[in-house]
Amino acid sequence: MATFVLVPGAWLGGWAWDETARALQERGHTAIAVTLTGLAERAALGGPQTDLDTHVRDITDLVEGRALRGVTLVAHSYAAAPVTVAAGRLGDRLERVVYVDSAPFAEGMCMLDLMPPHVADQLREQVTAFGDGWRLAMPPIDVLGLSSSLDGLDEAQRERLLAHATPQPFGTYTQRLAEAVAPGPGVDRVVIACHDFKGLLDAGIPMLTYLNEPPWRRFDLPTGHWPMLSAPAELADVLDAAVS
Numbered sequence: 001m002a003t004f005v006l007v008p009g010a011w012l013g014g015w016a017w018d019e020t021a022r023a024l025q026e027r028g029h030t031a032i033a034v035t036l037t038g039l040a041e042r043a044a045l046g047g048p049q050t051d052l053d054t055h056v057r058d059i060t061d062l063v064e065g066r067a068l069r070g071v072t073l074v075a076h077s078y079a080a081a082p083v084t085v086a087a088g089r090l091g092d093r094l095e096r097v098v099y100v101d102s103a104p105f106a107e108g109m110c111m112l113d114l115m116p117p118h119v120a121d122q123l124r125e126q127v128t129a130f131g132d133g134w135r136l137a138m139p140p141i142d143v144l145g146l147s148s149s150l151d152g153l154d155e156a157q158r159e160r161l162l163a164h165a166t167p168q169p170f171g172t173y174t175q176r177l178a179e180a181v182a183p184g185p186g187v188d189r190v191v192i193a194c195h196d197f198k199g200l201l202d203a204g205i206p207m208l209t210y211l212n213e214p215p216w217r218r219f220d221l222p223t224g225h226w227p228m229l230s231a232p233a234e235l236a237d238v239l240d241a242a243v244s
Contacts, residue, residue, distance in 0.1 A: 002072045002095075002243040003030040007059060008228075009077030009102075010111075010172075011138040011165040013040020016076075020228045023236035029243075034062060036082070038169040048134040051171030052110075055082035060089050072096040072243055076228065077148075078168075081105050081177065088181030096188035098242060100235070101197045101225050103211060107180035111173040127170045135167035149195045152223040152230025161229060189216045190242045192235070194223050217242065 004024055006017040014033030021031035036055045038046020059082055063071055071094050075083035080102035087097045087104075112120040127136050138144065141158050153161065183189075191211045193201050198220050201208055212218060219238045223231040 001028045001030070003068055003070055004032065004072045004074055004239065005059070005063060005068070006031060006033045006074045006228075007036070007076065007079035007083055008034070008039075009079050009226075010136075010168045011039070012076075013042070013164070013166070015040060015164055016226075016228050019232035020236045020239070023233050024239060027236070027240050029240070032062070032066075032068075034059060036079075039166050040164070043166045046135075046169045048132075048171070050134070050169035052081055052085070052175040052177065054169075055079075055172055056085045056089070059083065059086040063090055063093055069093050070095045072098060072239075074098040074100060074239065075102055076100040077102050077225065078111060078172070081109075081111060081172070084180050085177060087183045087187070088179065091184070094183055094187050096190060096243065097183060098190040098192060098239065100192045100227065101194045103191065103208060104182075105177050105180060107178070108176050109180075110176040123170075123173070131167060131170065134170050136170045136173065137167045138162065138165040148226075149224035150226075151195050153226060157229050161226065185215075188242075190219065191216055192219045192221055192227075192238055192242075194221050194225055194227055196225065 006021060008016045013035040017033035021033050024031040035042050036058050038050045073083055073087055073094060080099055084105045087094055123136060127133060131137060141162060201211055219242060221227055221234060221238055227235040
């Protein structure tokens, strides 16, 4: 049986993984959902100093502090950034890294690089005007849907997403990866592609083609960008298949 460490994307806490974690546990796995500093029940611990390094430490401290081994480290969306660094630091504690609707970051990248420059500028202005200079609020659901697929989320799930979301410490978006050391050659590499990301991989975009080739293993999941909410049991099935 596997030991899963589940890291949520922007604005989310470990709560987002509740149903998927429960389904994994019912299959006999250990599933630990992480809440990163500044989010959900750890919101009060965040501040202007909270950045990508903070979230990398959250992940490595949890794994090392609990003396975990044989870890399957799972990154959803934004979490790909800190997980990329953490995966390179965990050494032989790491058995597998899984990117859910996301991919590893390259050294020198930051989250804002994934957005058109005018969108990045709008976010900076928003944080300055309404986020005390360091907090990025989750946008309204209609705006969110412009960049990330909402497929599979019914009205109740959308309301749950908005109700539980907390502002993202903006330093995690602006800080660039100082290192992106690949995990050892024996570490299994998995990508789970939902609707939009599947389209990108199928399109053969040069910077992503490596995800379709060994040593990467790809699984497709027909749902939107938040599968732990829209298809939690199905996501657990895919994660179970990835470790079997």
